[in-house]
Amino acid sequence: MTTAPTTNPAAAGTPAPTPGLLPLPARAARIITAAGALATAASTSMSWTWSSEFPGDLTYYGSPAGLQLITLTGALLTLAFALAGLGIRGLTALTPGGRNAPALFAALGTFAATWFTLAAIAVQLGGLVNLEPGGFLAGITALITLVGALGLPADHTPGTPPHGPWQRFTNSCAAVPTPRPAKQLPAWAEILLIAVAFGIALYAFTYGIDAEDGAPFVGYLLFVALAIAAVHRAGLINRLTALTHRHRGIALAAAFISAAAFPFTQDTDEYTIIGANILIFATVALGLNVVVGLAGLLDLGYVAFLGVGAYAAALVSGSPESPLGVQFPFWAALLTGAAAALVFGVLIGAPTLRLRGDYLAIVTLGFGEIFRIAMLNLNGTTGPDVTNGAMGIPNIPNLEIAGFNFGETHTVLGVPIATYGNYYLLMIFVTAFVVLVFRRAAASRIGRAWIAIREDETAAVAMGINSFRLRLLAFALGAALAGLAGTVHAHVVTTVTPEQFQFAGPQPPNSAFLLAAVILGGMGTLSGPLVGAALLFLIPAKLDFLQDYQLFLFGLALVLLMRYRPEGLIPDRRKQLEFHETGQLDVPDVPEQRLSDDTTGATKAGA
Amino acid sequence: MTTPTTVTKSNGAVLEAAGVTMRFGGLTAVRAVDLTVAPGEIVGLIGPNGAGKTTFFNCLTGLYTPTEGTVSYKGTRLSHKPHLVTQTGVARTFQNIRLFANMTVLENVLVGRHTRTKEGLWSALLRGPGFKKAERGSEARAMELLEFTGLAAKRDHLARNLPYGEQRKLEIARALASEPGLLLLDEPTAGMNPQETRATQNLVLAIRDQGTAVLVIEHDMRFIFNLCDRVAVLVQGEKLIEGTAEVVQADERVIAAYLGTPFEGAPGDEEAAEVDAAEAHATAPRSAAPQPADAAPTEPAADGTASGTSAAPGTSAPPGTNSAPGTSTAPDENAPNGDAR
Numbered sequence: 001m002t003t004a005p006t007t008n009p010a011a012a013g014t015p016a017p018t019p020g021l022l023p024l025p026a027r028a029a030r031i032i033t034a035a036g037a038l039a040t041a042a043s044t045s046m047s048w049t050w051s052s053e054f055p056g057d058l059t060y061y062g063s064p065a066g067l068q069l070i071t072l073t074g075a076l077l078t079l080a081f082a083l084a085g086l087g088i089r090g091l092t093a094l095t096p097g098g099r100n101a102p103a104l105f106a107a108l109g110t111f112a113a114t115w116f117t118l119a120a121i122a123v124q125l126g127g128l129v130n131l132e133p134g135g136f137l138a139g140i141t142a143l144i145t146l147v148g149a150l151g152l153p154a155d156h157t158p159g160t161p162p163h164g165p166w167q168r169f170t171n172s173c174a175a176v177p178t179p180r181p182a183k184q185l186p187a188w189a190e191i192l193l194i195a196v197a198f199g200i201a202l203y204a205f206t207y208g209i210d211a212e213d214g215a216p217f218v219g220y221l222l223f224v225a226l227a228i229a230a231v232h233r234a235g236l237i238n239r240l241t242a243l244t245h246r247h248r249g250i251a252l253a254a255a256f257i258s259a260a261a262f263p264f265t266q267d268t269d270e271y272t273i274i275g276a277n278i279l280i281f282a283t284v285a286l287g288l289n290v291v292v293g294l295a296g297l298l299d300l301g302y303v304a305f306l307g308v309g310a311y312a313a314a315l316v317s318g319s320p321e322s323p324l325g326v327q328f329p330f331w332a333a334l335l336t337g338a339a340a341a342l343v344f345g346v347l348i349g350a351p352t353l354r355l356r357g358d359y360l361a362i363v364t365l366g367f368g369e370i371f372r373i374a375m376l377n378l379n380g381t382t383g384p385d386v387t388n389g390a391m392g393i394p395n396i397p398n399l400e401i402a403g404f405n406f407g408e409t410h411t412v413l414g415v416p417i418a419t420y421g422n423y424y425l426l427m428i429f430v431t432a433f434v435v436l437v438f439r440r441a442a443a444s445r446i447g448r449a450w451i452a453i454r455e456d457e458t459a460a461v462a463m464g465i466n467s468f469r470l471r472l473l474a475f476a477l478g479a480a481l482a483g484l485a486g487t488v489h490a491h492v493v494t495t496v497t498p499e500q501f502q503f504a505g506p507q508p509p510n511s512a513f514l515l516a517a518v519i520l521g522g523m524g525t526l527s528g529p530l531v532g533a534a535l536l537f538l539i540p541a542k543l544d545f546l547q548d549y550q551l552f553l554f555g556l557a558l559v560l561l562m563r564y565r566p567e568g569l570i571p572d573r574r575k576q577l578e579f580h581e582t583g584q585l586d587v588p589d590v591p592e593q594r595l596s597d598d599t600t601g602a603t604k605a606g607a
Numbered sequence: 608m609t610t611p612t613t614v615t616k617s618n619g620a621v622l623e624a625a626g627v628t629m630r631f632g633g634l635t636a637v638r639a640v641d642l643t644v645a646p647g648e649i650v651g652l653i654g655p656n657g658a659g660k661t662t663f664f665n666c667l668t669g670l671y672t673p674t675e676g677t678v679s680y681k682g683t684r685l686s687h688k689p690h691l692v693t694q695t696g697v698a699r700t701f702q703n704i705r706l707f708a709n710m711t712v713l714e715n716v717l718v719g720r721h722t723r724t725k726e727g728l729w730s731a732l733l734r735g736p737g738f739k740k741a742e743r744g745s746e747a748r749a750m751e752l753l754e755f756t757g758l759a760a761k762r763d764h765l766a767r768n769l770p771y772g773e774q775r776k777l778e779i780a781r782a783l784a785s786e787p788g789l790l791l792l793d794e795p796t797a798g799m800n801p802q803e804t805r806a807t808q809n810l811v812l813a814i815r816d817q818g819t820a821v822l823v824i825e826h827d828m829r830f831i832f833n834l835c836d837r838v839a840v841l842v843q844g845e846k847l848i849e850g851t852a853e854v855v856q857a858d859e860r861v862i863a864a865y866l867g868t869p870f871e872g873a874p875g876d877e878e879a880a881e882v883d884a885a886e887a888h889a890t891a892p893r894s895a896a897p898q899p900a901d902a903a904p905t906e907p908a909a910d911g912t913a914s915g916t917s918a919a920p921g922t923s924a925p926p927g928t929n930s931a932p933g934t935s936t937a938p939d940e941n942a943p944n945g946d947a948r
Contacts, residue, residue: 436732437732440731440732440734441728441731441732443731444726444728444730444731444738444742445717445720445721445724445726445731445741445742445745446726446727446728446731447731448710448714448717448718448721449718449721451707451709451710451714452707452710452718452721455707455708455709455710456705456706456707456708458670458705459701459705459706459707460707460718461670461689461690462668462670462689462690462693462698462699462701462705463690463693463698463718463719463721463722463781463782463785464690464693464694464719464721464722464785465690465718465721466688466690467690473728477728
């Protein structure tokens, strides 16, 4: 059973491959791609420019740096895929999905990153004269690689026969619908693979967050997007997902460890604050996912719950401006924040959750604004003095848990971890807790009832589900989780003002961005909002130089995403089927296996 | 309160609806309908479209609050909250299938178990032994039901991807998951072919044999009369008659309600004759004169009684109709009348 099906796709894959964009013989195209990739890799060890003014200092011979590293990675990836396409033993395991589309995407990514770098050098330093021979060589070899890759035949022709060059190009980008089944590996090897994958993910994330604003980050983004497409087309992401499903606990632990390892890769606090903020944002997005993704309640004022948690924590933090003048220990502050948000959630939910759909969305939008304006007005002149109005509650002291002061730098394992690193590590635990709550709630009687309400409320009620109570429960749980994140948020920002909790704005923690993070990542999934939140926080933080165009580009990206991938980056299995009707993806393993058994049976009978 | 214990009070009926009336503004959709369902009984509810059958169902299950009248289940008054009705022991299916389309087959049935399990959010978060036991129990029961309805092999498919007939079955399995004492089926065979209808019939009988009473709305008369111990006919919101299949089948009012109006009394006959003549008139010129018989073969036999009426079209029929080798005498008699005018 394990051996027979592996021969099947190979046999099915051979007849008449559709040519790629350029009419090259397949073998020649593969050799050109491989040789070009090798040459590109070599070119990164040469100097690309004479001046060290360009970020990353690309002037050295023999040691690739900055954006050269991206080109090098891309070239090696392309080389690996191209060699796998040539049938080199041991490398074919890299491409269970398809052999040619991955090479094409990797080549595209390398080409884009390289030419972007060269263009950035030329523009930033004023002219092509600033390029050294190494730079020209890199550009030419990357182009050759791309030409070779464009000549690769398509892995799979999805229905339509190729008409014109564009059709041929999209064909060669298409993924194989059913990847080759995996060879059974020993458990330790699978676990090792998971660890390596998370290691790579951590490295890629760290590289991105450390990349200097401007050109290097854009180059990084370009490359990462195309490289992920390549790896996905190769079927490696599917395989990794299967592995993580098989070793769930280990995968979660690996994710936790690699996330916790991030501050140890940082020398300063410059980027750990971004990390801490990403975690806060992601945690709130995950809380929102309970409300929007599971129960299907569109909440446009969700950031108010983050605000309630933050204000509650600020009031009991011992800040000199707090009218309460008390200082709770952290665990009590955490509970206060969550409880306050919970109460607020129930108070808002009880009257509004009798509404459905659009009406609910409008009412929650209104309540979100009411919260912000109420906080503005509780300033002593237009209302009782509680929140200090627009000035906010400043000087929130750093946390101290069991003598561990978060404001000081501690040296752990020889690495100094400063304030934001400490908060980052604290947030890791909060996020892990929220992840646990989300997972367990979703896979239970309550979670099923939420999804049932989302799918068809009338039918859910007819099945004995108390719709109002469960909706309120979802609302309250989501609010409490956001409140939890809010307490840490208060200490990270040190000043809590009403303006941090708007409906929409250019900076991430606001209702519109939260909703966007959930939808971008994938509604109803666990990792979707985490990925979506990380992207939505990191990209605006790193692309500051775009200024006014940021929101425009953000909107454009959302529109494109909804057009081409409405189920989000990490789709819920259900959603994926909902939006792509024709895909027969849902047919679970059992019938597929039966099918392959039948075919092998038939071939045996034929033989 | 939730589990009815006062069985003694009732006369053993599973469902007792008394004087159920439902008004929407000026429209009375259901008027003073009484209906009882005894344990182990299959009762059919038939009637023309728009007779108020589904509205009556909605009154029973709490989706509507009846304007007047009471509904009790095993002696306890049913609540007007649908989820409490289900908890008490009345489950239903829908006329237009309402599955949770993007949940798997198994999950759909598990949702049906909602009222029979108690594990709340805390239990789900803490994952104690009680939670795991309840989840296992629910899943085992759901799988039993899937075996029972023949869907076990498709447990991991999305409900939306099942063929139509299996979606109907899944809806029944989901309703059964709430362990009802009474199952309400709203047109369970709508859109099914004869084999599927027969399979559904067997399924309903098997459900009855397990001790669940069934109340079923249906348009397929053969299905209803094969299946039901008793049939009630609802016409324009009122119960016309209730009885065994034979009694209902023989009742003239039922036939009238389904097939159209009366065959006794002059005015009706006159109209019928008028229509016949007009039809004959309209078709005769179009079809060639030699075979005007084509115009008449569908003339109902009832016309045979309509002899010697004076009603006739104002215009004269062409002479050709006279020679029609008629299916009945009525057209022949009508035509000369027309000529006479």
